[in-house]
Amino acid sequence: MSNTKLRAAILIVSETAAKDPSTDECGSILQKAFESDGGDQWDVAATEIVPDNALDIQRTITQWTDSGEWMNLIVTSGGTGFAVKDITPETPAPVAVKLPVDANLIGSVVAEDVKAAEFVPAFRASIVDGYAVVVSEDAPSAKGVFPVPFFSHAQAGDIPELHPGQVARITTGAPLPPGATAVVMVEDTILTSKIEEGDEEKEIEILTDAIRPGENVREIGSDVKAGDVILKRGEGITAVGGEFGLLASTGTREVHVFKRPVVGVLSTGDEIVQYDRPGELRIGEVRDTNRPILLTLVRESGYEAVDLGVASDKPGALEESLRAAMRKVDVIITSGGVSMGELDLLKPTIERSLGGTIHFGRVAMKPGKPTTYATIPFKNNAGDREIRTIFSLPGNPASAVVTFHLFVLPSLQQASGISPVGLPRVKVVLDQDFHLDLHRAEYHRALVVMKRDGLLYANSTGAQRSSMIGSFKGANALLCLPAGNETLTRGDKVDALMMGKLYPVVNKILVSGRS
Ligand code: AMP
Numbered sequence: 001m002s003n004t005k006l007r008a009a010i011l012i013v014s015e016t017a018a019k020d021p022s023t024d025e026c027g028s029i030l031q032k033a034f035e036s037d038g039g040d041q042w043d044v045a046a047t048e049i050v051p052d053n054a055l056d057i058q059r060t061i062t063q064w065t066d067s068g069e070w071m072n073l074i075v076t077s078g079g080t081g082f083a084v085k086d087i088t089p090e091t092p093a094p095v096a097v098k099l100p101v102d103a104n105l106i107g108s109v110v111a112e113d114v115k116a117a118e119f120v121p122a123f124r125a126s127i128v129d130g131y132a133v134v135v136s137e138d139a140p141s142a143k144g145v146f147p148v149p150f151f152s153h154a155q156a157g158d159i160p161e162l163h164p165g166q167v168a169r170i171t172t173g174a175p176l177p178p179g180a181t182a183v184v185m186v187e188d189t190i191l192t193s194k195i196e197e198g199d200e201e202k203e204i205e206i207l208t209d210a211i212r213p214g215e216n217v218r219e220i221g222s223d224v225k226a227g228d229v230i231l232k233r234g235e236g237i238t239a240v241g242g243e244f245g246l247l248a249s250t251g252t253r254e255v256h257v258f259k260r261p262v263v264g265v266l267s268t269g270d271e272i273v274q275y276d277r278p279g280e281l282r283i284g285e286v287r288d289t290n291r292p293i294l295l296t297l298v299r300e301s302g303y304e305a306v307d308l309g310v311a312s313d314k315p316g317a318l319e320e321s322l323r324a325a326m327r328k329v330d331v332i333i334t335s336g337g338v339s340m341g342e343l344d345l346l347k348p349t350i351e352r353s354l355g356g357t358i359h360f361g362r363v364a365m366k367p368g369k370p371t372t373y374a375t376i377p378f379k380n381n382a383g384d385r386e387i388r389t390i391f392s393l394p395g396n397p398a399s400a401v402v403t404f405h406l407f408v409l410p411s412l413q414q415a416s417g418i419s420p421v422g423l424p425r426v427k428v429v430l431d432q433d434f435h436l437d438l439h440r441a442e443y444h445r446a447l448v449v450m451k452r453d454g455l456l457y458a459n460s461t462g463a464q465r466s467s468m469i470g471s472f473k474g475a476n477a478l479l480c481l482p483a484g485n486e487t488l489t490r491g492d493k494v495d496a497l498m499m500g501k502l503y504p505v506v507n508k509i510l511v512s513g514r515s
């Protein structure tokens with residue numbers, strides 16, 4: 001039944017084929033692929049050929065995504081090469097860089113498999129405090145009294161050879177003396193005599209006869225062998241400690257990771273003053289709330305943040321600020337100037353003054369409707385053509401924070417090789433009723449806690465007006481509320497995106513605070 005099939009559209013991006021469609025071979029090949037390999041599930045509902053022109057590509061794709069007759073899948077062909085005209089994939093791909101192994105690596109993703117350069121442990125080491133002994137399969141440890149001619153401590157240096165019939169005191173992590181084959185733990189021994197001039201033992205008695213070769217010994221390379229792959233491409237280096245610990249313990253000095261974008265944060269608006277400016281505000285002045293929060297969010301998310309200050313709403317000022325920013329950073333976050341007022345200059349500046357492409361400029365969501373995403377072509381100091389990404393977030397602080405989490409963070413993560421991207425999504429039980437917005441999906445600031453039944457429960461943090469940054473106080477999640485004309489009631493389940501840590505509620509006392 002054709003009306004239940006999925007709808008696909010094919011977009012051919014080619015200067016030549018746009019002039020003469022008979023030169024195009026891709027369209028028919030893709031069409032056939034849908035027919036022969038699509039499991040009879042696909043209907044190619046539209047095919048278009050456009051030249052390598054951002055506006056044409058954009059217009060065609062938005063017609064296929066935003067009209068009532070939207071497509072399930074859009075396949076584009078062409079425009080993916082390296083010519084100046086080739087612009088279809090605008091989002092920069094992750095780039096690998098070689099970095100020294102230090103704490104700055106935390107948050108990076110490994111771009112090439114890392115092999116251990118050394119064995120861990122590098123020598124045969126004792127697992128316990130005790131006495132090194134010489135035993136073999138045929139002759140396990142014998143009970144009896146043995147002389148203790150020397151000690152092996154956990155320190156560098158030569159150790160004498162241990163002969164059968166002798167034992168050597170050994171501490172946890174210390175190297176086994178040459179000749180020793182196992183360690184008897186101190187709990188299985190008794191001190192029988194001390195040397196005259198001190199506390200150290202002269203002889204000890206071994207109480208067990210069950211110690212076999214290799215017992216209580218970490219063999220060379222038993223944790224990690226030289227040449228083992230210790231980290232794979234795509235794995236993240238976390239602050240939990242395992243990855244960084246592996247690099248440190250194997251003496252790895254450098255590692256290829258995906259470059260994390262450097263992010264600039266710019267506020268816009270003639271009314272915006274430095275948040276810590278002393279003195280009272282004059283009428284109309286607003287303290288810059290977005291820039292300090294966004295800088296913190298960027299840094300807390302693991303990216304270098306550059307403070308780009310405040311740009312005035314005067315023509316030319318914004319363009320100048322953005323041009324300067326493109327030389328300093330990979331990604332620019334602005335806030336304000338994207339609503340519908342005459343001083344809202346961001347979109348015209350990006351498109352007309354900077355030759356950028358606005359990929360989207362309005363989003364059906366609450367808050368965050370004016371959120372804008374664009375790319376701007378840019379020539380670096382070496383004259384190479386690069387792309388700068390710009391997120392123009394709404395000016396209202398709560399909207400700026402919500403849209404940072406929903407749009408900017410996943411993009412930064414994608415650029416630095418992190419997968420999957422975005423805030424962790426969990427199912428939560430509503431602990432109160434929620435009225436839905438008729439037209440727009442809402443991202444509602446909420447506190448999600450785990451109760452004694454092990455389930456996650458969500459409560460609103462209060463009034464959600466987009467100017468009220470205080471609605472984030474105490475919030476650790478954004479509830480994903482669909483658009484609709486009903487009310488979700490207590491006990492209903494929805495998705496929540498976790499921005500912060502999860503805390504348990506024990507006997508109605510909220511255990512909170514941040515570590
Ligand atoms: P706009 O889209 O520029 O008209 O901004 C929308 C609202 O957000 C206005 O009330 C602005 O004053 C306010 N706003 C814009 N930028 C900031 C900022 N950095 N800090 C606090 N409020 C801001």
Ligand code: MG
Nearest residue numbers: 268269336337
């Ligand atoms: Mg403004």
